[in-house]
Amino acid sequence: MATARILMRSAAGPASGEVERARGLLERAWDNGFVRKTLLVVVLALIWETYGRLLDNPLLFPSFTETLAALADRVADGSLPARAWTSIKVLLMGYAAGVVLAGLLTVLAIGTRLGSDFLETMTAMLSPLPAIALLPLALIWFGLGNGSLVFILIHSVLWPVALNTHSGFRAVSQTLRMVGRNYGLKGFAYIRKILIPAAFASILTGLKIGWAFAWRTLVAAELVFGVASGQGGLGWFIFENRNLLEIPAVFAGLLTVITIGLVVENLIFRTIERRTVLRWGTQT
Amino acid sequence: MATARILMRSAAGPASGEVERARGLLERAWDNGFVRKTLLVVVLALIWETYGRLLDNPLLFPSFTETLAALADRVADGSLPARAWTSIKVLLMGYAAGVVLAGLLTVLAIGTRLGSDFLETMTAMLSPLPAIALLPLALIWFGLGNGSLVFILIHSVLWPVALNTHSGFRAVSQTLRMVGRNYGLKGFAYIRKILIPAAFASILTGLKIGWAFAWRTLVAAELVFGVASGQGGLGWFIFENRNLLEIPAVFAGLLTVITIGLVVENLIFRTIERRTVLRWGTQT
Amino acid sequence: MAAVQAFSPAAAGEAAPVLLDVDGVTLRYKTPGAVVTATERVSFQVGVSDRFVLLGPSGCGKSTLLKAVGGYMRPSEGRITIKGRTVTEPGPDRMMVFQEFDQLLPWKTVLENVMFPLLDARRLGHREAEEKARHYIEKVHLTRAVDSYPHTLSGGMKQRVAIARGMAMEPDILLMDEPFAALDALTRRTCQDELLQLWEETRFTVMFVTHSIAEAIKIGNRILLLSPHPGRVKAEVEGVDTVSPTDGSAGRLEKEIHDMLFSDTGHGA
Amino acid sequence: MAAVQAFSPAAAGEAAPVLLDVDGVTLRYKTPGAVVTATERVSFQVGVSDRFVLLGPSGCGKSTLLKAVGGYMRPSEGRITIKGRTVTEPGPDRMMVFQEFDQLLPWKTVLENVMFPLLDARRLGHREAEEKARHYIEKVHLTRAVDSYPHTLSGGMKQRVAIARGMAMEPDILLMDEPFAALDALTRRTCQDELLQLWEETRFTVMFVTHSIAEAIKIGNRILLLSPHPGRVKAEVEGVDTVSPTDGSAGRLEKEIHDMLFSDTGHGA
Amino acid sequence: QTKTEISLSRQLGILYLPTHVIEKRKLIESEAQKLGLSGVTTSWVSFSSSSAQQDALISGNVDIINTGTGPLLLMWDRTRGAVKGIVASSAQPNLLVSRDPRIKTLADFQPGDKIAVPTVKVSTQAILLQMAAAKMFGPDKWNHFDTLTVQMGHADALVAMRNAGHEIKNHFGAPPFQHYALKDVPGAHVVTTSAEIIGGPLSQGQFFTTTKFADANPKIIQAVRNAAAEAKAFIENNPKEAVAIYKEVTSDKTPAEDLLALLAQPGMSEWSLQPQGTMKFAAHLHMTGALKTMPASWKDYYLPVAHDLAGN
Numbered sequence A, B: 001m002a003t004a005r006i007l008m009r010s011a012a013g014p015a016s017g018e019v020e021r022a023r024g025l026l027e028r029a030w031d032n033g034f035v036r037k038t039l040l041v042v043v044l045a046l047i048w049e050t051y052g053r054l055l056d057n058p059l060l061f062p063s064f065t066e067t068l069a070a071l072a073d074r075v076a077d078g079s080l081p082a083r084a085w086t087s088i089k090v091l092l093m094g095y096a097a098g099v100v101l102a103g104l105l106t107v108l109a110i111g112t113r114l115g116s117d118f119l120e121t122m123t124a125m126l127s128p129l130p131a132i133a134l135l136p137l138a139l140i141w142f143g144l145g146n147g148s149l150v151f152i153l154i155h156s157v158l159w160p161v162a163l164n165t166h167s168g169f170r171a172v173s174q175t176l177r178m179v180g181r182n183y184g185l186k187g188f189a190y191i192r193k194i195l196i197p198a199a200f201a202s203i204l205t206g207l208k209i210g211w212a213f214a215w216r217t218l219v220a221a222e223l224v225f226g227v228a229s230g231q232g233g234l235g236w237f238i239f240e241n242r243n244l245l246e247i248p249a250v251f252a253g254l255l256t257v258i259t260i261g262l263v264v265e266n267l268i269f270r271t272i273e274r275r276t277v278l279r280w281g282t283q284t
Numbered sequence C, D: 001m002a003a004v005q006a007f008s009p010a011a012a013g014e015a016a017p018v019l020l021d022v023d024g025v026t027l028r029y030k031t032p033g034a035v036v037t038a039t040e041r042v043s044f045q046v047g048v049s050d051r052f053v054l055l056g057p058s059g060c061g062k063s064t065l066l067k068a069v070g071g072y073m074r075p076s077e078g079r080i081t082i083k084g085r086t087v088t089e090p091g092p093d094r095m096m097v098f099q100e101f102d103q104l105l106p107w108k109t110v111l112e113n114v115m116f117p118l119l120d121a122r123r124l125g126h127r128e129a130e131e132k133a134r135h136y137i138e139k140v141h142l143t144r145a146v147d148s149y150p151h152t153l154s155g156g157m158k159q160r161v162a163i164a165r166g167m168a169m170e171p172d173i174l175l176m177d178e179p180f181a182a183l184d185a186l187t188r189r190t191c192q193d194e195l196l197q198l199w200e201e202t203r204f205t206v207m208f209v210t211h212s213i214a215e216a217i218k219i220g221n222r223i224l225l226l227s228p229h230p231g232r233v234k235a236e237v238e239g240v241d242t243v244s245p246t247d248g249s250a251g252r253l254e255k256e257i258h259d260m261l262f263s264d265t266g267h268g269a
Numbered sequence E: 001q002t003k004t005e006i007s008l009s010r011q012l013g014i015l016y017l018p019t020h021v022i023e024k025r026k027l028i029e030s031e032a033q034k035l036g037l038s039g040v041t042t043s044w045v046s047f048s049s050s051s052a053q054q055d056a057l058i059s060g061n062v063d064i065i066n067t068g069t070g071p072l073l074l075m076w077d078r079t080r081g082a083v084k085g086i087v088a089s090s091a092q093p094n095l096l097v098s099r100d101p102r103i104k105t106l107a108d109f110q111p112g113d114k115i116a117v118p119t120v121k122v123s124t125q126a127i128l129l130q131m132a133a134a135k136m137f138g139p140d141k142w143n144h145f146d147t148l149t150v151q152m153g154h155a156d157a158l159v160a161m162r163n164a165g166h167e168i169k170n171h172f173g174a175p176p177f178q179h180y181a182l183k184d185v186p187g188a189h190v191v192t193t194s195a196e197i198i199g200g201p202l203s204q205g206q207f208f209t210t211t212k213f214a215d216a217n218p219k220i221i222q223a224v225r226n227a228a229a230e231a232k233a234f235i236e237n238n239p240k241e242a243v244a245i246y247k248e249v250t251s252d253k254t255p256a257e258d259l260l261a262l263l264a265q266p267g268m269s270e271w272s273l274q275p276q277g278t279m280k281f282a283a284h285l286h287m288t289g290a291l292k293t294m295p296a297s298w299k300d301y302y303l304p305v306a307h308d309l310a311g312n
């Protein structure tokens, strides 16, 4: 064979429809993230119940059913929803303010070298300070009441969100930066249209951490800080019941926090994730 | 001109040495991050001093110099260093344990779908819970003493580190993953040799946040929790002095936390950053 | 046959009015370890409506030069001016098609990627922008992928989106860094033709980096040959548009340039 | 002149023992919106020591096919077997040179990048690995950048590191996805020659994606032509290594393939 | 099983002076020795709040805790009698101090006035206010003052009192903070006291433990009672040394003479062993529903070891 030969291939027949392997109902249900997670939660609840019963010390650690009963009680008399709502209102205020401030600080940090030094130094200095350390200042500046709570919430949301956002911005690829500046984008427009979407996965992580820590702080702050007047929020609910040794009610309060956490994660953060980073392929 | 012409260019003369623009000492000092940050810290201290003096209420908010004096006092009598050391020991234990656990959870989450569900669900559920909620469990499991403190520290380190690590892993580019698997890397080797370095910027952010929150939690926990025996750590120091109305000493304790934060950020985290992500160009 | 001449500044003067003047430009990268000189004392001028091609070995500093013209880097020596004004920052008057595959915004579909600078930098209305975007997307044969996100495209498809984006902007100066390198022969030819046709229509100025001598001759009217690392100007080819692929003059020029490059011993190693 | 024949399975039988068997393979991507079929019922066989070239328009599924052979994707239809065993996962026996520029590990220098798989997958000693790595880095003319981190390299330099890494592994099968696309004519020729020389020495099997017909003829002994999206096998060229660039037979084959591709009307739009 | 290593909780403060004396002078150890139980050791764990002490007791991490009447009653109630008091150790008064010239008596409080208490609704001070309200406005108005209360730690509240501009002008505190406020806040005066509301002293610190521990360690319980008695005697006879012990344990820098002067204030040397005012407290808590069972007598929630005392 001394010459090259071109062998034509007749086109294959029309492709058949995709050969979906037959899969059982169970297997398909298992593929559904929601089903898997629900199962997981059920298993955790079972473990709680079992452990609670074995321990048999309802003053320390009530079983899941005792907690549920207390929860039903407090939901029925309206106290728990009202408390939760009070907390959520303050929480949202503090969270929003913290996120906005984090945004401002990061914008500053991205824009100027001094801003970046400032963010890094402030984060390193302030973020290890416990909320209680800020109490005297909060009291001077905002007096008793929601103002101070919001201030303390900001303290716990600001730093993780700012750190994650800043680190995300710094990890945006050189090429994307150049593309953005090629379009003549500068300052805030550049950040909004290039850096934020490009660093979105990182920002989202920051928002999740900020959210969690806002809850922690709120519950703890209401405890140290109490309530100015009125009825107080979930943290107060937990604290009050703790002091009254109504431990199942304490756990009902905690269960409320857990439930809200699950709902927010799965309804809000998951949805955002699905519509952004997962769709864009910037996260798998 | 109907034809193309090739015009030879004689090579340019040897390049002169780089024309370094003459720059003032000040300007060069300003270029040094350390100088800038030191200046920043000095300015912040000045603001503190001024505000403290204007406020003129050392019981609420002592000035910087008053705080320094108290600090010098407590350092001289050895109490503050001893307290700080007690805290740092517990902190490091809790931090290390939290980071290791976060690593394990993330490894699980990367390896299997159920692990990933587990991590997400657990994070969403547990991370908003305040440390105080875990107190009863900590007491049952670990009793009074450092065991419980470590447990609570783990709770505040684990979730942010795991979230950031997981999100960092998920953002590793498809190509790098394929390269890693091409080398036959699997399981832990794959994570260690590919995912961890590729997601290092994100992991580092998680470690920073975890560090900060470990401090916060430690101080707050010692406060709620008390001390088993011996003298307690920085948190107890702060609480004790607060009750004794030794406010400058309280601030000296806080200043210690701030200083440790600055040192860790600038000596440890910065150095790691300089040797890794900055050198690799994965962060700017 | 192309005439090989010694360079004389007068000979360059016959071109169109000077738009871009690169004068004795040295470009350096500072890395933690060392300073890398990418190009050394490079000088050339690009006239209005020139199709100026940079040709040179890998790593000789072509992309770096393009980035400097784009305004992303400051020369450590020399000056870059456009219409007499020193280049200080990037801008949409100099649309850039980068060499990298990750130059598309991952959070925008193909259509949105092409539309984005039209809306944002050229301030077109939404309908007009979409029309224009679809037009150029069709030109690079990506109509079927118009609503896909970049991560679902093949390498060549990504580059075609970037080409469409650059062309749709119809900028004064188009800076293209090996835009067709990832394309197969056929697609490449279509894209080359589209580029030339667009040039016929709007007579923009284009600076074009390529590795293919044939492509340089097809696209350019002037070619700058760079020496290996660090890049210096080795020769300049003028009147490239006077050669024709049909009478063999293009082939001869290609061979000449080829020989010139290949005879060189100083390959950047 | 190449003979155009109707395909008959018997004609393929004369090649070396079959190493890789791709049998009726359909590859699909599932995206949230839709299912994209990249290749449809593609069949071919690669023999031991074949230099098998995939040629086809942008977006026709060449990279996807390579990834499937590499073990990164499961076919939705058909089967891929190597030495009779179905491909289920990636492994260092099939070293891959990807099309993307970001395939180097950013946290390793050029030398470390080339050494890493030698140490890790081939389990060489440190000295031996370093020696081998330096050898291949020299072959792709990157000695001066041996201690640089990838982000300080030009596009072409990055690809050359990946090529050196692939070649240094001296694998049974080398899968190369447009490895030379970002290289200038001269560097490209050097790299092609190095690849062929390595093949002479170790007779590994190589699957090679390229856009250049000339390169396909230079590198391959067999060429598979794919039709536009979704990719199907259009033709197969055998005995490519029998043509020679000096007697003009290579040029004729190139023109034939060229005409065949360009005559096609179904360009993937 | 009998234990020889006993762990006890302590809170730091002048209220808990007997515990500090017992700790430093190793009174439990010596009293146990006298009862024929040798080798007893004690370890003292610091807590910042009573709820942490409760958790520690329930989880078995400490054997005996020392804190207020409210927690004792609640623990007794919730555990259905599995936690009981041993003896009381202090019953010093709580003073409601105001620096608002308008406020002379409880009746002068208007909506908008703020009273700082350590914990809203559940602290001794908050409950005292409830008891006062029930007396003044009728049993169903017991929570009349609740809306005025503001939660602040003693130290923070004192700082607020000292700040002329602060919105907190009233503090229902505890020793020594209330005495500091009276001493150096201009215009500070007493509005009411726990003694006034209860009609006598109210036990502040009392030892309590689980009945399980008590049953297993009767001698220890007896030793605790004896130690408390001895501590009372020691403080009364050697106030200077007691104060020195206090300063050592708490590292309080207040001059010793000031502390002695503080102890000389009315009601401040009330270290009796018998529970005082606890039944009134219990009755109130039962009325508000916090206590589910009303004890028939204080002896219900005190161990037999204290039953010979004249408690109420």
Ligand SMILES: Nc1ncnc2c1ncn2[C@@H]1O[C@H](COP(=O)(O)OP(=O)(O)OP(=O)(O)O)[C@@H](O)[C@H]1O
Pocket (backbone or CB within 6 Å): C029, C030, C031, C036, C037, C038, C057, C058, C059, C060, C061, C062, C063, C064, C065, C099, C229, D145, D151, D152, D153, D154, D155, D156, D157, D182, D184
């Ligand atoms: N970010 C950087 N930091 C340091 N050095 C760099 C950087 N980018 C490029 N270089 C160096 O500058 C030189 C020129 O790079 P450049 O990208 O301009 O080459 P090029 O001519 O475009 O090559 P190619 O054809 O391979 O793309 C190279 O030697 C490279 O190592």
Ligand SMILES: Nc1ncnc2c1ncn2[C@@H]1O[C@H](COP(=O)(O)OP(=O)(O)OP(=O)(O)O)[C@@H](O)[C@H]1O
Pocket (backbone or CB within 6 Å): C145, C151, C152, C153, C154, C155, C156, C157, C182, C184, D029, D030, D031, D036, D037, D038, D057, D058, D059, D060, D061, D062, D063, D064, D065, D099, D229
């Ligand atoms: N991750 C992905 N998700 C969905 N679709 C994809 C993905 N990657 C590739 N595709 C689609 O599969 C088809 C084939 O892609 P592939 O990368 O194999 O093309 P190619 O032949 O390598 O093209 P090129 O020469 O441009 O690199 C394309 O139509 C592309 O849109």
Ligand SMILES: [Mg+2]
Pocket (backbone or CB within 6 Å): C062, C063, C064, C099, C177, D154, D155, D156
């Ligand atoms: Mg380049």
Ligand SMILES: [Mg+2]
Pocket (backbone or CB within 6 Å): C154, C155, C156, D062, D063, D064, D099, D177
């Ligand atoms: Mg491809």
